[in-house]
Amino acid sequence: MDLIQPIRQSQLLGQAATIKHVQGKRLLLVDPYPRNNPYRLTASERRAVWFPKLSLPTIAAYTPENWEVSLIDEAVHDIDFDFPCDMVGISMFTCYAPRAYEIAAEFRKRGKTIVMGGVHPTYCPDEALQHADAIVCGEAEDLWPQLVADYEAGKMQRMYKMTSFPSLENYKSPRVELLSPDSYMTRQCSFTTRGCHFDCEFCSVSPFNGKTTRRRPVKEVITELRNVQRWIRSELVERLRDEPMWTAFLTALKIRVGIEDGSIVAFVDDLHNSNRAYCRELWAALKPLKIKWGCQSTMFLADDEEMVKLAAESGCVSVFVGMESLDEDALDETNKPFNRVLKFSNEIKMFHDYGIMVNPGIVFGFDSDDVTVFERAVDFLTKNQVELAYFNVLTPLPGTQLYDRFERSGRIFDRDWAKYDGKHVVFHPSRMTVEQLQDGFNWANHEFYSIPSIWKRLSGTSQRFIPRLEMNREFRKLVKRTCPKASLSPLAGVLKNLQAKLPVLDKEKLVPSALHALKQAFDPNALSAQQLMFHIKAKRHDKFAALFVDLDGTLDRLNALELIKRIKEAANQARMDIIINFEHLKLATPDALKALVESDAMKVAIPNVKVRYRKFKDAFEASLQGFPLAGIEHLNEDLQDA
Numbered sequence: 001m002d003l004i005q006p007i008r009q010s011q012l013l014g015q016a017a018t019i020k021h022v023q024g025k026r027l028l029l030v031d032p033y034p035r036n037n038p039y040r041l042t043a044s045e046r047r048a049v050w051f052p053k054l055s056l057p058t059i060a061a062y063t064p065e066n067w068e069v070s071l072i073d074e075a076v077h078d079i080d081f082d083f084p085c086d087m088v089g090i091s092m093f094t095c096y097a098p099r100a101y102e103i104a105a106e107f108r109k110r111g112k113t114i115v116m117g118g119v120h121p122t123y124c125p126d127e128a129l130q131h132a133d134a135i136v137c138g139e140a141e142d143l144w145p146q147l148v149a150d151y152e153a154g155k156m157q158r159m160y161k162m163t164s165f166p167s168l169e170n171y172k173s174p175r176v177e178l179l180s181p182d183s184y185m186t187r188q189c190s191f192t193t194r195g196c197h198f199d200c201e202f203c204s205v206s207p208f209n210g211k212t213t214r215r216r217p218v219k220e221v222i223t224e225l226r227n228v229q230r231w232i233r234s235e236l237v238e239r240l241r242d243e244p245m246w247t248a249f250l251t252a253l254k255i256r257v258g259i260e261d262g263s264i265v266a267f268v269d270d271l272h273n274s275n276r277a278y279c280r281e282l283w284a285a286l287k288p289l290k291i292k293w294g295c296q297s298t299m300f301l302a303d304d305e306e307m308v309k310l311a312a313e314s315g316c317v318s319v320f321v322g323m324e325s326l327d328e329d330a331l332d333e334t335n336k337p338f339n340r341v342l343k344f345s346n347e348i349k350m351f352h353d354y355g356i357m358v359n360p361g362i363v364f365g366f367d368s369d370d371v372t373v374f375e376r377a378v379d380f381l382t383k384n385q386v387e388l389a390y391f392n393v394l395t396p397l398p399g400t401q402l403y404d405r406f407e408r409s410g411r412i413f414d415r416d417w418a419k420y421d422g423k424h425v426v427f428h429p430s431r432m433t434v435e436q437l438q439d440g441f442n443w444a445n446h447e448f449y450s451i452p453s454i455w456k457r458l459s460g461t462s463q464r465f466i467p468r469l470e471m472n473r474e475f476r477k478l479v480k481r482t483c484p485k486a487s488l489s490p491l492a493g494v495l496k497n498l499q500a501k502l503p504v505l506d507k508e509k510l511v512p513s514a515l516h517a518l519k520q521a522f523d524p525n526a527l528s529a530q531q532l533m534f535h536i537k538a539k540r541h542d543k544f545a546a547l548f549v550d551l552d553g554t555l556d557r558l559n560a561l562e563l564i565k566r567i568k569e570a571a572n573q574a575r576m577d578i579i580i581n582f583e584h585l586k587l588a589t590p591d592a593l594k595a596l597v598e599s600d601a602m603k604v605a606i607p608n609v610k611v612r613y614r615k616f617k618d619a620f621e622a623s624l625q626g627f628p629l630a631g632i633e634h635l636n637e638d639l640q641d642a
Contacts, residue, residue: 025152026068028085029056029178032092033075034099038482039423041075043183048474050075051184051266054191055091055118055140057174062144071178074099081106087151090132091118094397095421101131113156115147119208120417123399129158138162139194139209141171165209168194168216173224188228188265188291192216192282196271200322201334202363202394202402205270213274218282225265225289264317267295276307283314294318294357299339302347312354317464319351320390323360326380327373330366335401348384355463357387364444365394365437367430370539371492372499374440378447385457387468388475389448392422393441423482431539432489442486449476491574495538498549498570504532506556510587513619531586534559536566546577546612551585560592571609583615593620 031053033040041050052073060069072079088107092100097120104114117136121128128135134156136143143160150156176187195210196203272295273279286293297319302308324339325331331339351358362377381389396403396412397420406412406427413434414426425438432440447453454472461468533553541548547570555563571578596616 024066024068025087026085027060027063027070027087027089028083029059029069029071029089029091030079030103031056031071031073031075032090032096032099032103033073034096034418035074035078037418039421039478041478045474045478046076046184047182048471049185051186051189051268052176052179053091054174054176054189054268056089057176057178058172059089059091059117059140059144060175060178061172062141064145064148067148069175069178071175073180073183074103076180076183079103079106081110085112087113087115089115089117092116092120093118094120094124094417095419096120097124097127097417099418104131113151119204119397119399122208123204125159134158134160136160139166141166165194165214168214169220171216171220173227176228186264186266188225189268190221190224190228190265191269192221192267192272193269193274193278195274197274198271198338199335199401200324201405202397202400204397204399207399209270213271215275215278218278218285221282222285222289225286225291229289229291265291265293265315267293269296271296271298273297273301273307276304279307280310283310283316286314289315291315292317294320296320296322299323299344299347302350303343305350308350308354308356312356316356318357318359320359320361324363325366325369325373326362326377327366327368329368333366333368334363344380345384348386352385352460357464357468359388359390360386361390361392362444363392363394364441365425365427365429369429369437370431370495371436371440371489372496374444374488375492375496378444378453381448382453382456385460387457387461388471391441391444391448393425393437394427395420395422396427436489439486440488440492442483443488445479445483446485449479451476491540494547494570494573495540497573498536498538498547498566500534500536500562500566502534502536502559502562504534504554504556505558506589506591507532509589509591510554511590511593511620511623512587513582513585514622515583515615515619516586536563538570541579544577544579546579547574548579548581550581550583553586555585555588555592557589557591557595560588560595564595567611571611575609577609578611579614580611580616581614582619585619588620588623590623593624597624 056071056073060071063069070083070085088104090100090103100116100120104116108114113134114132115134115136116128116132117140121132121135122137125135125137134147135158136147137159139162140160142164143162147156147160174189176189179187181187193213193215195213196206197211197213199206199211292315294317299321301311301319322336322339323344324334324336326341326344328341331337331341348358360381362381364373364377377391394402396406403412411428412426413428414424416426419426423441425434425441428434429437449472454469454476458465458468458472531554534555535552537550537552539548540546549567551563567578567580596613
């Protein structure tokens with residue numbers, strides 16, 4: 001394989017051409033990807049859904065011109081360990097660390113100097129130093145030239161640690177011409193910002209890139225895009241000229257329908273729309289380029305129709321959005337309260353109204369998630385005709401708040417970094433078993449990328465139908481190859497039918513729970529929308545071999561009757577005891593409480609099945625003075641793990 005790209009490509013991009021010196025140094029940059037990884041993409045899958053990372057092309061741009069630089073992406077090509085070079089630079093995420101260490105060992109056998117950088121060496125420096133001659137901690141643009149100079153002087157240090165974030169002004173354009181042609185969805189990759197001012201518990205972006213957003217000057221971004229655009233077009237013209245007629249016709253057809261490398265620009269920012277004034281300036285400047293582009297965005301961008309319209313007019317055709325969960329409690333838990341589930345449908349529709357494809361990231365395994373989360377997610381995404389979805393298992397990556405929390409509580413049971421890829425369960429979930437989480441993840445992938453689901457989701461697509469269909473087809477192939485067939489827990493259907501979030505209609509004569517601080521006088525008309533909801537949550541409680549039903553919010557008579565109905569159905573389906581917990585119920589009407597006391601459904605509904613109350617007397621006995629409570633079996637144990 002020819003690792004060195006032609007000089008003419010470098011010249012088109014405004015980069016210094018590769019000059020070979022007799023006494024010059026040679027650098028090989030390696031992006032590791034395990035050869036035996038079941039999620040390894042085929043060539044057609046890469047061309048449909050994959051684009052390269054910019055970390056190593058950026059390092060190449062910041063390497064002194066007297067060095068000859070080559071780049072190998074192991075997701076595309078095998079590594080030639082006998083390739084002549086002086087230094088090997090390896091950038092890695094946590095899940096690729098074991099493979100990176102294997103690569104380093106092979107090159108060290110051949111006497112090569114190994115330098116490692118990226119997120120994993122930054123947060124696990126002692127581990128990485130066991131496999132490298134030097135490591136770079138943090139963003140490397142300001143550190144790399146110094147490291148190279150020290151190497152040339154024979155005084156390279158073991159660790160180079162970032163002391164301040166690099167400026168993004170006068171930024172050197174990544175050398176994307178070093179990337180292998182015809183191997184990705186697009187090589188037209190760029191970025192406009194770094195950092196994220198959000199503080200999501202599971203994410204390593206803000207710890208690594210900072211909690212403030214740095215932005216590149218718009219003029220520099222546009223210049224870079226024009227240069228890359230000219231290079232891609234030049235390459236395509238040569239291909240069309242040199243290819244056989246039929247092959248050239250197929251290439252031209254792919255360009256026409258938008259599935260050829262160069263048909264779309266990928267902005268790889270972690271948060272492209274962090275500043276609306278900047279976005280307005282950038283998107284206005286993109287219009288004359290007449291490109292199609294995609295980015296990673298927040299859901300709430302769609303709350304501003306003017307911004308969505310401007311994005312579409314500038315060429316935006318796709319957004320990856322960190323939706324994360326369809327559960328408000330999970331979003332609050334992960335420090336992402338700015339996402340609101342009740343707004344998701346309208347936000348998706350806003351993007352769709354302007355022809356923008358929506359690709360949400362969904363994470364399974366939050367502490368509030370139970371076995372119903374998988375079906376609820378797939379149902380919602382299908383109903384709202386989301387074109388693509390990226391499902392992941394919650395993963396406690398080193399450097400994140402989540403890792404620290406799980407480490408303190410002893411919930412991490414697997415330290416094999418190769419499994420920290422968002423596809424494997426490496427911790428003990430809160431409300432389901434490890435097996436239920438893994439099976440649910442696999443089931444969601446198969447269900448979402450089933451043929452009926454693809455048809456339902458794309459049937460209303462009016463723009464870029466062929467690229468969207470092609471991406472779904474390739475994702476379906478990937479899922480069938482990599483995800484074992486799985487079924488949901490039999491309990492999932494029971495819990496799904498039992499759980500609910502219901503509005504309160506009757507606000508008259510509300511009485512407060514004695515377990516809460518609402519005992520003082522209050523105005524029912526001043527209650528918040530959240531307080532005027534009745535929330536039924538349920539999970540299996542292994543200690544008591546029962547369904548544990550937790551009530552929250554406000555309960556009126558109509559919702560009490562709905563609760564009774566759901567409890568009876570659950571008892572018939574699950575054939576296990578049911579414990580109803582009143583500890584978190586804030587308010588109730590006397591009629592609602594009486595309905596729960598009088599109902600036959602709350603007695604022995606089925607042979608050997610009991611419905612029991614927890615904290616009912618403590619919460620509401622004073623409100624039912626004089627009303628007979630005989631016949632109800634109260635469970636008053638303090639369930640610490642409930």
